[in-house]
Amino acid sequence: MEIYTLLSKYFANEATDREKAEVDAWRRESADNEKEFRALAESWQLARRTDASFVAPDKEKVWNRIVGGIARLKPVKTYSRSFIYRAVGIAAVVALLIGVSLPLLYQAVSDEGHRQMCVVAPAGQKAEVSLPDGTHVFLNSGSILTYSTGYSRDNRSVKLQGQGFFDVTKDSRHPFTVLAGDVKVLVKGTSFDVNAYTDNEALEVTLLSGRVSVLSASTDRLIADMLPNQKVTVPYDKGLKPALQTCDAEEEALWRLGKLKIVGETLPEVARKMEHWYGVHISLHNIDVGKRYWMTIKTESLKEMLEIINLITPINYSINGEEVNISCR
Known part of the structure; x- marks a missing residue:
């Protein structure tokens, strides 16, 4: 188990005797480890304080201090997904304690004199x-938003991996730009959804309100004014051409409201959405690709959704941690 996950359990008094021993051994490995432990322990205690002398706005300072401390532990020159996830364990628990609404991680990474802020939605x-x-x-499961500490009124640019819904503050003189894969989305104040999961066949941009220009990130060639x-x-396949079509944009972006709409999709398409929704990996065997499904996922658990599919098309399934196997009967 990674040390930051152990630390989160240690501070929350949820660690087993063996896990406590691992933390103690890690502290003894070096003076830096012990110093780091004490700093995080102090911040943890501050985050739990509820007395009147502890003013609510200070919570954000505590959060920034914790995350900033984690960022300094192993400085890197470029963004690293594995580095981000090493710290998610402790940061997620601290976030819940100090009032951050969801278990996400702000991670600062060095980049040529600037700091890159990364927001991670765990699987x-x-x-x-809020920028x-x-x-x-809003970030969907397994997605990452990156922006520079130089983000300002004059430089409103972010990078997205995965899926995000953007409600952009209007500023007609300073465009807002999203870089996702080979696409650049240019807006001045609007709401739109970008689905850039790389396991899909194509990147999708859906517009709810305002105006959006979609361009090639490498050539600035206009793909569509929406x-x-x-x-x-x-399409990720360079041999295929982009397509612009009408849609129900609100339905396309329902995921941000805790609902996942499935309309006339095959089981492989449903499984891919469920993988993101539940943070699992689904393997399909002997399936009927001609069968279509209509349903809305709200608060249903993974097992409940599998039982619903079983009612529509008889299946056998097994769940082993994050691995799910489905086969048609």
Whole structure:
């Protein structure tokens, strides 16, 4: 188990005797480890304080201190997903204690004199973040939003891996840009969804309100100027052309409201969405690819959803941690 996951359990008094011994051994390995432990322990205690002398706005300072401390433990020159996830264990628990609404991690990474802030939605969970200009972003499961500490009114640019819904603060003179894969989405104030999961066949941009221009990230070639209730699909296969079509944009972005709409999709398509929704990996065997499904996932558990599918199309399934196997009967 990674040390930061152990630390989160240690501070929350949920660690077993063996796990406590592992933490104690790690502390004895070096003076830096002990110093780090004491700093995180102090911040943890501050985060749990409820007395009147502890003013609520200070919670954000505590959060920044914890995350900033984690960032300094192993400085890197470029963004590393594995580095981010090493710290998720402790940061998620601290976030819950100090009032951050969802288990997400802000991670600072060195980059040529600037700091890159990364917001991570762990697998099977969602996250929300407000950017410095007031722009609000929802992140779907397993997604990462990256932006520079230089983000400002004059430089409103972010990078997205996975899926995000953006409600952008209007500023006609300073465009807001999302870089996702080979696509650049350019807006001045609007709400839209970007689905850039790389296990899909294409990247999709769906517009709810305002105006959006979708361009090639490498050449700035215009792919589409979009109007509300339109969706542009940009295939990852370079041999296929982008397509612009009308859609129910609100339905496409229902995931941000805790609902996942499935309309006339095959079992492989349903399984792919369930993988993101629940943070699991689904293997399909002997399936009927001609069968279509219509359903809405709200608060149903993974097992409940599998039972619903079983009622529609008889299946056998097994769940082993994050591994799920489905076969048609």
